[in-house]
Amino acid sequence: MKMAFQQELWQPKELDVATDQLTRTEEKKELRIPAERAQSVGQTVGKPFVDNPRMICREVNVYYGDKHAIRQVSLDIARHEVIAMIGPSGCGKSTFIRCLNRMNDTIDGCRVTGQILLDGQNIYDRQVDVVPLRAQVGMVFQKPNPFPKSIYDNVAYGPKIHGLARNRSELDQIVEISLRKAGLWEEVKDRLSQSGTSLSGGQQQRLCIARTIAVGPEVILMDEPCSALDPIATGKIEELIDELRQQYSIAIVTHSMQQAARVSQRTAYFHLGDLIEVGQTDQLFTMPRHKLTQDYITGRFG
Ligand SMILES: Nc1ncnc2c1ncn2[C@@H]1O[C@H](COP(=O)(O)OP(=O)(O)OP(=O)(O)O)[C@@H](O)[C@H]1O
Ligand SMILES: [Mg+2]
Secondary structure, three states: OOHHHHOOEEEOOOOOOOHHHOEEEOOOOEEEEOHHHHHHOOOOEEOOOOOOOOEEEEEEEEEEOOEEEEEEEEEEEOOOOEEEEEOOOOOOHHHHHHHOOOHHHHOOOEEEEEEEEEOOEEOOOOOOOHHHHHHHEEEEOOOOOOOOOEHHHHHHHHHHHOOOOOOHHHHHHHHHHHHHHOOOHHHHOOOOOOEHHHOOHHHHHHHHHHHHHOOOOOEEEEEOOOOOOOHHHHHHHHHHHHHHOOOOEEEEEOOOHHHHHHHOOEEEEEEOOEEEEEEEHHHHHHOOOOHHHHHHHOOOOO
16 A cells, blocks of 8 residues: 555755656645655665665665565665664564575575675675675674673674684684674673673663674664663663764664654655665755655654
C-alpha cells in the first residue's frame, strides 16, 4: 500500500525541479507539486550525497521473497559523522543498515540489489570476505548481547580471531584501549575476569561497543542501541557516540527524535521502504522539506 504518494508533497523551500512544475497554494503560501511529478524527479529530497564519503549506496533495493522492503535508496555515509535513520516502524531502517555490512546475507530469502561501496570497494563483490567486512563495518544491536565469557574475553575475542595481536601484552593493550574508548575501563578494570553478563544493561551495551571497536572498524552501525536502557545509561551512550565520531562513521537507527537531534549531524527519514528526505539534522527537524517528514516529526504519522 503506497498511500504516501497519493498525498501531495509539501515543499516550503526551494526545490530542485523546474519552477514551471510548481503551483502556488495561495492560502497557505506553500509551494506544491503533484505527487506523480515528485516521484518522477526522484523520491529523496535534501542532500543524500557528501564530498569524500566513507560509504556510497546507490539504487539499493532489498527484497524478502516477494516483499520489496527497500526501494532504490541512494545515500552516502560521510567520514566522522553520525547519521541518524528515523521513520515509522516497519519502514526499513534495520533492513537498510543491515545492508551496510551484509548482515542481510544471513536471512533466508533476502536479496539485495544495487551498489554499496566502502572506501571505493563494492562490498557485494564476489571476492569480498564478509568476516573482515563485518569487522570494518561493525554492528551494535538493540539488546546488549555480550558473549557468555569474561569481560576481557568479550573484547579480546575479535582481535584473536582476526590475528590483530602478536602476543598477550598486545592483546591486553587492545582490550584496555577498546574499553577506554567505550568509556567502560574505569568501571571494569578490577574485574576483567568476571562474566560480561554480570554488568548492568548500560555497561553491557558499552562492552558491546568496546567489542566492536576492538577489531578496528571504520563504520559502526547501531540499531536502536539505547532502547533497552534507562535515561542515565542512554546519556552515557550518547556522549560516547559523540566521542567516537572523531574516529569512526556511525549510522544509528533510533525511534527517539530527541536522540537523533542530540547525537547526529545528518538525519535520513524512511517511509515504507523509500528514503524520503536526508538533511542536516537541525534543518530536517526545524524545516523539513517533505510533507511526509513533517507529518512524522510533528507526530501526525507513525
Ligand atoms: N526477516 C524478514 N523476513 C521478511 N520480512 C521482513 C524481515 N525483516 C523485515 N521484514 C519486513 O521488511 C520491512 C522493513 O522491516 P525493518 O525491520 O527493516 O523495519 P524497521 O524500520 O527497522 O522497523 P522497527 O522500527 O519496527 O524496527 C517490514 O515490512 C518487515 O515486516
Ligand atoms: Mg528495526
